[in-house]
Amino acid sequence: MTITDLSSDADTAARGVIDPSVPLLSVQDLTLGTGTGGRRPVPIVEGVSFDVAAGERTGIVGESGSGKSLTLRAIAGLLPGGVQVQSGRISYGGTDLLTMSARRRRELMGPEIAMVFQEPMTALNPVMRVGDQIAEGPRRHLGLGRKEALDLAVQMMARTGIPDPARRARAYPHELSGGLRQRIMIAMAVSCGPKLLLCDEPTTALDVTVQLQVLKLLERLCADTGTALVFVTHDLAVVNQTCSDVDVMYAGHIVESGPVAEVFRAPKHPYTRGLLESAPDFDRPDRELVPIPGFPPNVADRGPGCPFAPRCGYVTDHCWTAMPPLAAVAPGRLAACFETDRLGDPL
């Protein structure tokens, strides 16, 4: 039995969630914030919209506090306490996840949508054998018996490149290295053959040689099964290696969106350009690094204008008073900047 068999089209049609005429995932005007009950609501993510087609690999990049992880968690229905969806729509295969019953939504998590977290040590249950943790989803969602589910777990572990999977399935998380734990998380996430895999900085805690192994594994799994990927990271180079499209987030807004190669070659938003110029590029060691002046704004005390205005070299009076909309600037390219035409290519 393989992942493809488990998630055959007939199976999905029976669940009745996928409408092939709409994008697999569509996030529309999503606003997340804190503060209900007396206190002034503070939006942390504001008006975020993007689509992910079946099989597409989309990266979301941004610095800490940009709202990239919260956006991902909202899709998975795993927002931390105190943060709520204030407006917007998240639809999966044409069905709105936000108005769905909690029970129905839980049914989707695993066989349709799955998530890989940054810290495999805290995301795994420390007192349960890893094989049993992987088998939990298939037992619950695919109706497999204990023995069958465990066999599937061992197969999944083999697929993620874990040596000696039958023996390792009996291990507890603390007995495994960071790279192996992250493979267990990935095996768990893909065990029910999801159509959409959400990854929150899955390689940030890993060493560089192991990071490469895990990125290749994700790429291969997605290519084999046609799984769509939403990949959140702060590392531009990792996005370039993993994704076909990228959304750049700054202070709770998507400020630029487009195919990775084009966005990196000719960014249309000053923040994207600044990020590219400030990050060292291994292939161009002699290039001077240009830091972005200042630091990211506090979401609680933001003005009405563009959130990047205080750090932007292209700022005009208009930028302080109005928020530029995310608009088409070239075929397949979106940017939220009034001055995008003045932007040169990065160094």
Add this chain to the structure above:
Amino acid sequence: MITTENVPALQVAGLTKSYSLGTSWLSRLLRRGSSTLTALDGVDLELRRGEVLALVGESGSGKSTLAKILVGSTGPTAGTVQHAGSAAGKRDRESSRRVQMVFQDPYSSLNPRLTVGAVLGELLRLHDVVPRSEVRAESIRLLGLVGMEADVLDAYPSQFSGGQRQRLAIARALAVRPDVLIADEPVSALDVSVQATILELFSRLREELGLSVLFIAHNLAVVQHLADRVAVMYLGRIVEVAPTAELFASPRHPYPRALIDSIPRMTAGSVNDEFELDGEPPSPYDVPAGCRFHPRCPLADDGCRATDPALLTIGPARQSACLKADELATIPLPDLTPLTENADDAVELPR
């Protein structure tokens, strides 16, 4: 003839650090032998005056243990650390003052209950760096060195962003006028857009103050940008030392070679497959016999499984601990054409 010019700022010889484990009452009761973890195993290294030497390696390779011994927060099991102008192995107040540390996480390395002025003032008074009447002026001078204004003296660390806190941590390290800075991953906790400002600060301080910097990092793009020389560690040993440009152009040990091939690239072109390593670093409790890299090495043969290679000089200013250093030099690095020079092809994404 030895002049002060070519005496290294720090000279480390045969440095070994082992931790004894498994001496719990249960182990003693069962008469089990105690196990030993060797975090550093005979490390020789010199930090030259005025250079930035990068120390790279995976987690558990012993980088941070080496840093701790250099600043004196722990002692070695064997081996010596010699500071310029003092006797080998001798640790006194003076040699402690001369080697200062900048930590990875500026959110936890600054006391949240002391103002910036109190942090700097305490050090300046304790070490009698300047007369008491000049403590405030000296604090302002230190802040100026790291690009901050005098008006932050009365502020608390929580009022600053990550990048500013790291500047304060650097100012604190500079307060006692060290000649060596040990920086343990000083930018990896910072946002990408502010990392460049801290890297710039390190280059400037090296030039203005003639500091020698040992820069511990895992991001090779950062290392390439900042360092004059690179030392690569693997499982408690140094496996290669080379000038930065030479290391990245032609690594002579398979581990740094694999590291270079694993770097995610900003420009089009996928990372190279040929040198992808299997598995992960073995446990330091159970170091492989022979060359400690051989279980993961694509070039390993019977010789590598039997012989533990020493760090040997293989060229001017280059050292490698590999029996196949010469063979490796003949395997070319992958050619990755930067996106900017070949824009038309670059839009095609690698699959």
